[in-house]
Amino acid sequence: MAGKPQHWKERNGRYSARVVIPPQLRPYLDNRTELEIQLGGDRRMALRNHAAAVASIQRQIGIARQKHEAATGKQASAPAYPLTVQQIAVRDYQSQIDFDTQLRATDHRYAQFEIDFDHARRYRDGFAGKLSDDELEELVGARLELARLAGNTDALKGTDKWRALAQALCVASYEAVAREDERNEGDFTGKPTHPLLADAAPTEDEPDPITFDNIIDDEVTRRARGKNAKPLPARTAKKYRDHCAAFAKWRKSKNALTVTAAEGKGWIESLQDAGELSNRTVKAMFQNLRTVLNWGRQNDPARFFPAGNPLNGIKTPDFTTTPSYLRAFTMDEAKLVLAAARKEQKAMFRWIPWLCAYSGMRVSEAGSLRKEDFFEVGGRWFWKVTTAGNRSLKTASSERRIPVHKALSDEGLLDFVKAAKAGRLFKGETKDEVSVQPRISTWVRGLIPFDKRPELSPNHGWRHLFEDFCRRDRVPEDARNYMTGRTDGGSQELYGRSEVMLPGLAAAMDQIQAIVIDNKD
Known part of the structure; x- marks a missing residue:
């Protein structure tokens, strides 16, 4: 064998076929994450039976996929486990030979039945191209449907692709009948003679597709x-x-x-x-x-591109980077956006621009804040940027605690937080968890149109502006890096950062001068 097959599992000398169930199909399969068929402890037999076991599992997943498509109205754009016509024919032929072997081992009467040569000739006519699509469907339509259900093909009747596959399955059946006839006479050495099967690599040497x-x-x-x-x-x-x-x-x-x-x-x-x-x-x-x-x-380094990733070394596109100062809000733009936010009734538009302006937070971080993230130490309020509650952050250094700037307190942020219900502060109209980045970006662009300021980053611009506030007001670099969730890679970042530092952090935040907005109307 040229390597371990896909969907192959080996544990404590036992072998099995295992296929992971796509998440959207799990409700139709008792919420299981995978399906598995035991193949026993004989490696050679396990390899021989592996393809059939995988096909059986894939058909179960295919049935679940049909149910999912019927429930959602969505159709799969491509087969889930695509195989070539030759691969499907080889597998079909081998499954018929294996079934013949199993019957001979379990019932002595099986080998006493004569071969139906008239039926065999129908298969020959099928791959010779003499039969219509309807006649081909009558002969091999059921097995072709199994291949489609297993996700190996999306061929539809009436297409050249479907007819080619049907003819290939006729080859598989004709050759299988020939082996049965030989075996009835005691000859178990026969091999396929049709080029479609004779020129194919042994089934166990063909790795299953890895999507x-x-x-x-x-x-x-x-x-x-x-x-x-x-x-x-x-x-x-x-x-x-x-x-x-x-x-x-x-x-x-x-x-x-x-x-x-x-x-x-x-x-x-x-x-x-x-x-x-x-x-x-x-x-x-x-x-x-x-x-x-x-x-x-x-x-799987032994089987999956053992010579190396074929995409390594390919030259990627070059591009020009917009200077940082052009992506940042100007002071006039910041005042315009913050003044507009004061008039908003929806919480995300009212508070996320202000939170980002006085912290340098990413909009996605601000959008996932919860009431429980705000806490008080020594009479000063802070909030946590955290992964708690299955939230994600860009980097490990993004986990941090940020002092509430006096401008936010004066604006009424803490009153909003205290009055809010437990959980997410910024929710959607129909569900709690929403992606705020596109909403905030669109809202900002309503105030500062793209054609007037194409370089501006409507979301990330606050982060650039806050960095400049820190430079302007001489906030210590380590405090600035911590509050913005940046890292310089130094070993000191691995130490401390307990509540002891919070008063000093608050003092650093207090150095930042508030943005003066003319009125609060």
Whole structure:
């Protein structure tokens, strides 16, 4: 064997086929995360039976997928576990031979039945192209449907693709009947003679496709394992899935095992030529795709691109970076936005701009704040930026405590927090957890149109401005780095940071002069 097959599990000398269930399908399979079929302790027999076991599991998942599609009205854009026509035919042939072997081992009467040569000739006519689609469906339609249900094909009747697969299954059945006839005479040495099967690699030497979602699922599971695990945030996992899905759609295959360097280069160029995305975004998408392939190699270096990631070494797009001062709010813009926020009734528009202006927080961090994050020490109020409650932060250094600036207290922030119900402070109209970044960005652009200030970063601009406040008002660098969640990599960051430092941190915050807004009307 050329390596461990996909969906193969080995533990304590026992083998099994295991397939992870996509999250959206788990409710249709008793909320299980995976399906597994035991293959016994004989490795050779386990390898022989592995493909059939995986196909059986994939059909169960296929039924769940049908139910999900019926419930949501969404149709899959591509087969989940795509195989070539030859691969499907080889598997079908081998399953028929294995079934023949099993019957001969369990019932002596089976071998006494004569072969129906008239029926066999129908299979020959099928792969010779003499039969109509309806006749082919009558012969092999059920097995073709099993392949479709297993996610190995999306071929539809009436297409060339469907007819080619139906003819290939006729080859598999015709050759299987020939082996049965030989075995009835005691000859178990027969091999397929049709090129479709004769020229194919042995089934056990064909690794099952590894989809990009398979790799990401494994990485999500790996990072969540263990007592002090650091799970991959759901939003980050979705980003990787979306970018890999875009690549898979472009190359018309989800099989990560077949990615080539030429495809990687071609995808970059196609995204650039489309002119819809910036070079910076194209570079990020490609880097995320390359990262997923690296995860695949880390999980199975012997089989998954053993010679190395094919996307390594590909030149990514160059791009110009907008100077930091152009992305920041000017003082006049900051005053305009904060004054407009005073008039807002919706909490996220009323308070998130003010919180970011006086802390340098990321908008996503401010959007996930909860009432319980605010606390008082020595008569001074602070809030925590934390991962508690399944929240995610950009980096480990982003975990921090920030003093409430006097301008926020005067504005009434603490009164708002004290009056709020437990839980998230900034909720959606229909659900608690919402993505605030696009909402805040759109709101700001209503005040400062893109055509007037294209360089401005409506969300991140506060972070740039707060850094300048700290420089202007001589806030110590270590306090500035801590409050903004930045790191310089020094070993001192691993020590202390207890409540003892909070008064000094508050004193540093007090050095920042308030933004003077003409009125509060």
